[in-house]
Amino acid sequence: MESIYVTKSSLPPMDEYIDEIKEIWETHWLTNMGSKHEKFRELLSDYLESSNVELFTNGHMALELTIQAYDFPKGAEVITTPFTFASTTHAIVRNGLKPVFCDIKSDDYTIDETCIEALITDNTCAIVPVHVYGNICNIEAIEEIARKYHLIVIYDAAHTFGEKYKGKSLALYGDAACYSFHATKVFNSIEGGACCFRKKEIGDHLYDLKNFGIHGPYEVSAVGANAKMNEFCAAMGICNLRHIDEEIERRKKIYTLYMKLLGGVKGIQLNEIPPTVISNYAYFPIVVDETLFGFSRDDIYERLKEKNIFSRKYFYPLTNAFSCYKNTFSADDTPIAKWISERVLTLPMYGTLDISIVEQICKMIRDMYKE
Secondary structure: OOOEEOOOOOOOOHHHHHHHHHHHHHHOOOOOOOHHHHHHHHHHHHHHOOOOEEEEOOHHHHHHHHHHHOOOOOOOEEEEOOOOOHHHHHHHHOOOOEEEEOOEOOOOOOEOHHHHHHHOOOOEEEEEOEOEOOEOOOHHHHHHHHHHHOOEEEEEOOOOOOOEEOOEEHHHOOOEEEEEOOOOOOOOOOOOEEEEEOOHHHHHHHHHHHEOOEEEOOEEOOOOOEOOOOHHHHHHHHHHHHHHHHHHHHHHHHHHHHHHHHOOOOOEEOOOOOOOEEOOOOOEEEEEOHHHHOOOHHHHHHHHHOOOEEOEOOOOOOHHHOHHHOOOOOHHHOHHHHHHHOOEEEEOOOOOOOHHHHHHHHHHHHHHHHO
């Protein structure tokens, strides 16, 4: 049997992409914000309903440079979650800031907004919450806390491309929202990322940071890095954006089938989507309580692996348990996040996933419960 992985990159028809990149052979303009870059940015602005969009070479640089754009004092504290990809924590640390880890909620795995206020000190400068698996943080509560303490809110929105909350694009919440267009995401530009931001001056700063601060052949007015998206990635983004709604609709059918076939299995917690959210069905996580199910998360992982089905322990370990942060942070400080990380498993989820594979995965899990 062909190997089945937790994600599979979506691609447009080959002829469509070739047609899109023909102009690059005519102009020989491969990077440095060419016509494809600008076209992609305009299309994203419309799709995400944000008038302020900046593109980057990847999602990590979008987040790291967005944090840098706010010029927080070195050593300042940023409240965030350890239940996330390495990028979130690294982006904070690489800016000379100190992550302060807040625990998560056990039902949707996002930052527990009721715990944030107790972590705020005179040294706190920002909150970096993460929308996890497409699950939306408690935006209203976080906004209220931020206003009360005059904090900047930068959302790691890597999992939420195309999602809406109460009819409004997620790109419009917080001071900024950062997206990843990595090949494994619902929407990809091969590699890429974007930041949607509220204040125009942040966009000016972001441009400097991603393009060496260059403003002309002889004018370099700021110190910056190189994080520009190239024309080929932009072209892929243009093509995939034409098909994103179809991809999400296909994923919805996969999600619905998983929910139907795994619903009611004791010890298996499923990911419910609230009616206020228009989801992109980015991932399908399950949380396995071995005391109720009879087998552990790792047991299910191994059983699926025997059939060439590769699920993922995502997110495990927590970022505050990484060896690079040994003796600096402790996962014991966020016990709910630790408990979830040791039991969560994301199952294969992508638009072209065969229905029969979903049925096979669910049958294998259900059969284990009966053993």
